[in-house]
Amino acid sequence: xxxxxxxxxxxxxxxxxxxxxxxxxxxxDETVIQFASPIGSEVSPETARIIITSLKEFIKDGELExxxxxxxxxxxxxxxxxxxxFAESKxxxxxxxxxxxxxxxxxxxxxxxxxESKSDQIDGLMSIFGGLFR
Numbered sequence: 001x002x003x004x005x006x007x008x009x010x011x012x013x014x015x016x017x018x019x020x021x022x023x024x025x026x027x028x029d030e031t032v033i034q035f036a037s038p039i040g041s042e043v044s045p046e047t048a049r050i051i052i053t054s055l056k057e058f059i060k061d062g063e064l065e066x067x068x069x070x071x072x073x074x075x076x077x078x079x080x081x082x083x084x085x086f087a088e089s090k091x092x093x094x095x096x097x098x099x100x101x102x103x104x105x106x107x108x109x110x111x112x113x114x115x116e117s118k119s120d121q122i123d124g125l126m127s128i129f130g131g132l133f134r
Contacts, residue, residue, distance in 0.1 A: 002065040007055075010080025012109045015062035023109040024058055025087045026066075032058040033087040035095060035108035048098035050090040050108065076114050087112045 007013050007026035014021040024034035032053050037044040055064075069077055078086065090112075095103055106119040 001068045001070075003068055004063060005066050007064070007066045008080070010083040012067040012113055013058070014065050014067070014106075014109075015059050017062065021065075021106070022058075023106040024053075025083060025109055025112050026055070027084050027087075029055045033084075033091070033112075034058065035098065035105040045098040048094065050087070050093050050095065052091065073114075078113060078115065083112050086115075 002014065009027060011026045012023065013026045013032065014023045016022075022034070022036070024032045024036075026032055032055055033050060034053065035048060035050055036053075037047040038049065038051055039047075058064075077083075090108075095108060097103065103117070104119055107117040110119070111117045
């Protein structure tokens with residue numbers, strides 16, 4: 001579940017980019033850790049790295065949403081300090097290469113939060129489109 005509220009230290013945040021949501025980890029208003037290209041497109045496989053931007057740069061012209069976790073998710077979630085430590089430990093890393101299906105910004109955010117690389121956006125699309133080919 002996502003809500004429009006002020007993020008707190010260690011929160012997973014996202015902003016709509018039209019056809020998809022871009023995800024990151026919030027530390028403070030000057031520090032959002034994300035899997036993106038330093039300049040230009042957030043989905044450039046050649047230049048994507050774990051980088052820091054400000055919250056303002058992250059939001060651009062979109063609306064910020066903050067993830068709220070279910071009781072079950074909260075039991076699996078790392079502490080905010082551990083989320084930030086893990087995210088910062090990956091700064092500059094290309095994470096094995098950006099791949100919209102297997103290794104994107106949401107995969108990175110979930111890796112920071114839960115220690116598991118996954119993307120609900122991609123899983124949802126795969127369940128829709130996968131059914132077309134059965």
